[in-house]
Amino acid sequence: MSVLRNQIVPWIKVLACQALVLAIVLSLSGSLTPGSLTPGTLPVLLGQGAAAAGLGLLLRMPRIWLLVQFLLPVAVVYGDAVPAWAYLVAFVLCALVYWNSASEQVPLYLTNRRTWQALADLVAASQARRVVDLGSGMGGVVTFLARAHPAVEVSGLETAPLVVAASKLRIAFSRLPNARIVYRSLWDADLGTYDVVYCFLSPVPMARLFEKARREMRPGTLFVSNSFTVPGRAADRILDVDDARHTQLHIYTL
Ligand SMILES: C[S@@+](CC[C@H](N)C(=O)[O-])C[C@H]1O[C@@H](n2cnc3c(N)ncnc32)[C@H](O)[C@@H]1O
Structure with missing residues (x-):
């Protein structure tokens, strides 16, 4: 459908x-x-x-x-x-950006500014010291949170090659010592070291990812999913962001 x-x-x-x-x-x-x-x-x-x-x-x-x-x-x-090679170049560029669309069924789309702010408020309210964006895309969430909270260590994990390069450049130019982008699959991350884990992925990985979060995250820490719910588990809280796409942040307390 x-x-x-x-x-x-x-x-x-x-x-x-x-x-x-x-x-x-x-x-x-x-x-x-x-x-x-x-x-x-x-x-x-x-x-x-x-x-x-x-x-x-x-x-x-x-x-x-x-x-x-x-x-x-x-x-x-x-x-x-248009010469034939231009189509090949366009294909390669798309593959380097949409790297995880086929394998993980997670394409690239970005968290908007209002949701960045809602996340920043959530990080402040939870008194988090370490925050991670799993699949950090162009690094918008990481940059915003790091700028809003200079005392919080904010990491982004990403594996799409061109996206990693672009977001690392963005962090370098914004000169935020508390922000970093790491070329690493979210499946290889140790979620136990974070107070807030944020993700904006797709329905496909949610069950497996939450199972990983449940195993690794410490009691009282927060798993926050933009738009996509964990199957079979109701969120402890849903935050409605006042934006055009009616974003909902599904917050699970471990
Ligand atoms: C929908 S985008 C969200 C981008 C960013 N978090 C934001 O909200 O602006 C999802 C990102 O997750 C990345 N991704 C998908 N699977 C991943 C994996 N296994 N490890 C790391 N990143 C992954 C994709 O490449 C994509 O950039």
Whole structure:
């Protein structure tokens, strides 16, 4: 069902918008003076893409699909102009970023600023000394928490190569002595050394990860999952973040 909702329905909308815009362009090009509107030229293709993206906006499509709408006419007509190696480079870059999508079924998406703040408040309230973000992505959580709480040691564990490199650079530039990113799988971490363990992963690893947390974390410490619950175990507390995506932090006290 989710494949239908997330992949097939948006493509049907994209094709419907593109077809409508193309039909309008073709009918206008016939009725206007010759040469004033030539289908297939770059400005017309960009105009078509912009109009289709506008329709997508009216249909409240997510931003990524508006980009698809905008680029599709140019990509279809000028696709051959892109050298074959560029597709290989794009594939390798995507693989280095979305490294854990296939093996762990955890893609890259990021905690938002309001949730960073909610986490910072939680860290203060729990008087934590050591905090970890399991699968730390671009290091946003680590940087924010380390800046908000200079006395707290904040770590991020990550294994997507390009993401590790980018987040290590981010930490280096922000000059936060209490922040660090480690190239390590979350499955190899000793969770017993942290007071707050945060994760924003996917439904897939939650049961196994919580079992690991239960074995390793000390009594009274907190396991906090953004959005994804632990199957078969109710959270001790749910924190509703006042943001557009209605983020919920599921807090489990060990
Ligand atoms: C949804 S992102 C969350 C990023 C970051 N925690 C945030 O909230 O902004 C999940 C991250 O977990 C990483 N990840 C998945 N499996 C992992 C593993 N076994 N060890 C370390 N990182 C992992 C992915 O590469 C991805 O960057």
